Every structure is written in C-alpha cells, then in structure tokens.
Amino acid sequence: MYRTIQPIEINAAARVQAEAFERTVADYAVRYLQGGRFDWRHVRVWEEHGEFVAVLTVFERALSLCGADIPTALIASVGVRPIHRRRGYASALMRGMLAEMRAKGTPLSLLAPFSQAFYRALGYELANRQLFLRFSPADIPHYAERDHVRAGTQDDLPALQACYATARRQKAAHGWLSRTPAEWERAYTPHEGDFLVLFQVEDAVEGYLIYTLEKPRRLIIQEWVWNSERAWRGLVGFLAAQRGAIFTIEYNAPLDCPLPHLWPEAGTMQNDHVEFIYRRMADLLSGFMVRLVHVPLALAHRPYRDHTTVECILEVDDPILPENRGPWRLHIAEGRATVEKSNASPTVRTDISTLAGWYSGALSARHARLLGRWHASAELCARLDEAAHVPPMYMHKADWF
Numbered sequence: 001m002y003r004t005i006q007p008i009e010i011n012a013a014a015r016v017q018a019e020a021f022e023r024t025v026a027d028y029a030v031r032y033l034q035g036g037r038f039d040w041r042h043v044r045v046w047e048e049h050g051e052f053v054a055v056l057t058v059f060e061r062a063l064s065l066c067g068a069d070i071p072t073a074l075i076a077s078v079g080v081r082p083i084h085r086r087r088g089y090a091s092a093l094m095r096g097m098l099a100e101m102r103a104k105g106t107p108l109s110l111l112a113p114f115s116q117a118f119y120r121a122l123g124y125e126l127a128n129r130q131l132f133l134r135f136s137p138a139d140i141p142h143y144a145e146r147d148h149v150r151a152g153t154q155d156d157l158p159a160l161q162a163c164y165a166t167a168r169r170q171k172a173a174h175g176w177l178s179r180t181p182a183e184w185e186r187a188y189t190p191h192e193g194d195f196l197v198l199f200q201v202e203d204a205v206e207g208y209l210i211y212t213l214e215k216p217r218r219l220i221i222q223e224w225v226w227n228s229e230r231a232w233r234g235l236v237g238f239l240a241a242q243r244g245a246i247f248t249i250e251y252n253a254p255l256d257c258p259l260p261h262l263w264p265e266a267g268t269m270q271n272d273h274v275e276f277i278y279r280r281m282a283d284l285l286s287g288f289m290v291r292l293v294h295v296p297l298a299l300a301h302r303p304y305r306d307h308t309t310v311e312c313i314l315e316v317d318d319p320i321l322p323e324n325r326g327p328w329r330l331h332i333a334e335g336r337a338t339v340e341k342s343n344a345s346p347t348v349r350t351d352i353s354t355l356a357g358w359y360s361g362a363l364s365a366r367h368a369r370l371l372g373r374w375h376a377s378a379e380l381c382a383r384l385d386e387a388a389h390v391p392p393m394y395m396h397k398a399d400w401f
Contacts, residue, residue: 001047002096009052010040016055020079036182037401038076044100046093054080054089058097062178063108066171066390068303069178073101073293075111076401094122095320098293102321107298109291112400119289123320123352127360128175128287128393133251137219137243139263145199145230146237152196152208157188159198159205160225167225171303174361175393187398194222197238199231207231209238213246221251223396236262252285255392288395290356295324296339302359302388309333310383312376315346316355324352332387348384349375361390 005013014028032040038059046054056078062069080090101109113119116126161184168176199207207226211219219242226232239249260281272280292298295316311331318324329342354373357363365381368374
C-alpha cells in the first residue's frame, strides 16, 4: 500500500533508506526532522503486511523552461530494503507517487536515475546531456573585463540570489531549479577549500563563480552564473589568470558551452587521438530524466518559439496514467499553447517517455519518428520541432538531488 508517514514512523522509514544506501538510520532521521530541502512530510512509503519495504522522497520546486517556471515534483532516494528487492516494490511505489502527483495537478516530475531503463518503463526520458571539460588556464584568454572580478564572502549571498534569479528568467536558463532560502544557506555556507568570486560593475553583480581547489592543483567549478557578456568574459579572464598556480580546470558544463572554441588546440588535456584527426575534447555525460505527469498542464505551461504556429491531435500511450491518453488538440501560436480534449483522429501518436524527450528538447520529433517512436508526417514533425526548439537543459551542482 502506498501512503505518507506519521512522525512516529520516521525511524522505520529511515531504516529502509539506510539499508538501501548503506548509511545510518540517524543520517536519514535527522534529515526528516531538521528539514531544509525536505522533511518527513515529503516521505512516501510502500507498506506490505505492516512493514515498510520501499521509501522515496518527493518535494516540489519550480523548473525553469526557457525562463518560464513550471511546478515539478523532484523524486529522490528511491530505496528498497535489500531483502525485498526484485519484487516490484520500487515500481509500485513510483506508480503510487505518480498517481498522487497527477491528482494534485503537478505538470512534471524530475529525477536522477540509478537506471535509465527502469525509469523509462515508468514514463521518464533522458532530458539532458552535459559536457565534462578539462582544460588548462593557459588554454583561455586573459580578457580585460577580469578587472571587475572581486573575491566574495558570505555577506554577498543576497547579491548571488538576485543574480541567479535574473539568470533563471532568461530563455537560456533551461532546466534551472528554484531555490529556497534554506537551500541557499546550505549550498553557500563557506567550507574549507570553497571560493567565490563575483563580477561587479558599480553596485550590480552581473555574474559569479563558485569553485573548489583540490590536489594536485585542480580548480573545480561548482557554479558559473552570468547575466551579461562582459561578466562571462571577466570570469573567463579570472580563470586564465590562475595559470602557473593551477594545472587543470574541471567543469561539468552545458552542452552548448562555448569554452572549447577558445582553446588553441582541441583535446590537449585528454591527449587522446580517437580516430584519424579526431581528438577527445570532452566527456559526454547523461543527466537527469523528466516525465510529463499531467500532459495537458505540462504542454500548456511550456513556452514555445515566437512567431510559430502549429496544430495537431496528439494521442499518448501512458499505461500508468491513462488520463494522459487524450486525444488532445494541441494548438501552438505566438509562444504559447492551448490544450483541450478532442474527438478527432490523431495526427501524432507517441508514448509518454518519447513525449517527455521531445518536451525537454533532448529528442526531436524527427529523430523520434526515425526511431519508430513518433507517428506523424515528416512535415508535421518539422513544424513541431521548430515550435519546441530550446537550448540544452542544464542543472547546477547545487541543485542535484
């Protein structure tokens, strides 16, 4: 049986996650009681014969899709007691959570998968890919804008919050999460080895860089936010100035990160010829997965490209949430969509996970059609792709869950 828990059951739920993730009961019990990102009210369990056999946490944040905030259920710490694994309890728990979120009217769900295949069977699809870059400070130029970069302190937290909030409203901010005050405090309380620099002109902080230093002479970028071109160049100039003191810079970067275009030679840090003249410039990483929980609300909340008009009758195969099936009349015009039930014959047929890939921008309708997972005319696929075009999704390290 799927259900919430009561305060008296905190230790019982914590015990399941402690066994699943090789932690202590106290680790999870303290999280449930102290709160911060989530507390015991966000815990969901699957109970069998009076025993908790599987546990997850679900909490809501706003996900920025090209600057528009969409309420999203974030799923974390899905765990099953080792003695009960491979009996379908994790799947049953997830199905219960999805039904709860659908009834609540939550448009989307997001998670970091332990297995993409497992969650794809539940309707999720890979939403983002990121680049893991390794480069030398000597590979990037010393921009003059670096003169506006200064060291930051904990007192600059309000300025960081304002800078991040401004960046989230931009169309390039695709996949950024909202943050609570407690999350800001947790992420930006200084620790040994953590550093903050800001790009500031007069009283305005236009960008910041948070990084850590590790041996041997590695600078690891934790978060890079900028609201102006000069702020981006200034922070690049700061990194370039570390040559001699730092051997390697590491950055889990957006897929469209322009940094490699600055390097005088591709793949110098990897020193790895793959084939012919081709060198490995970066590692391609798979990221989080997304699911449409409430199809009409998700499609209506999402922004689309301006000056693009397209209409289709969409039928969605969703065996877990059959309410999502439709058919739906999807009309996109001037950057927004209207969605309503229709009795017309479908012009697009797809499954819920493929729809999630298209929705996030990770999978085009054209490619989904090539894979046999999107049934529509080539012309309609092209028009839908044009309307739904977005930058690659990206999530900052502080928002990983």
